[in-house]
Amino acid sequence: xLRGEVTWxxxxxxxxxxxxxxxxEIVILxxxxxxxxxxxxxTSASGLDVSPGGAGxxxxxxxxxxxxxxxxGTKVGENTWRSNGYTLATAPAAGSxxxxxxxxxxxAEERRSVASAPIAQSDIVIALVxxxxxxxxxxxxxxxx
Numbered sequence: 001x002l003r004g005e006v007t008w009x010x011x012x013x014x015x016x017x018x019x020x021x022x023x024x025e026i027v028i029l030x031x032x033x034x035x036x037x038x039x040x041x042x043t044s045a046s047g048l049d050v051s052p053g054g055a056g057x058x059x060x061x062x063x064x065x066x067x068x069x070x071x072x073g074t075k076v077g078e079n080t081w082r083s084n085g086y087t088l089a090t091a092p093a094a095g096s097x098x099x100x101x102x103x104x105x106x107x108a109e110e111r112r113s114v115a116s117a118p119i120a121q122s123d124i125v126i127a128l129v130x131x132x133x134x135x136x137x138x139x140x141x142x143x144x145x
């Protein structure tokens with residue numbers, strides 16, 4: 001398990017409407033495998049929604065930022081991607097998110113397409129990505145790793 005918090009300054013005038021202001025994706029990756037955790041949950045002190053998932057737009061994040069290659073899933077066909085774990089999404093007005101990420105212990109012969117234990121702190125990358133209401137990838141910032 002990995003527990004952490006991502007905090008940012010909220011700009012005046014932001015709403016909690018993702019369709020109006022866009023959203024943040026908090027991406028946690030195992031640098032060794034370029035895979036995301038099997039499950040991640042988060043909460044916001046502001047009470048705004050924090051949703052685990054993996055939006056399709058993350059494929060473009062992975063294409064734009066080589067250090068986030070695992071953000072978008074694993075390509076399994078011409079236009080088909082398989083999820084490789086979860087990210088967290090929230091409105092920029094949230095201000096901060098506390099999270100808990102799960103890295104299960106998986107036997108080598110049962111390897112799946114998610115990051116697994118054992119994992120060291122030095123194996124982790126945490127990024128904050130801004131996706132606009134137009135689903136354009138505006139920027140990504142490496143917060144850790």
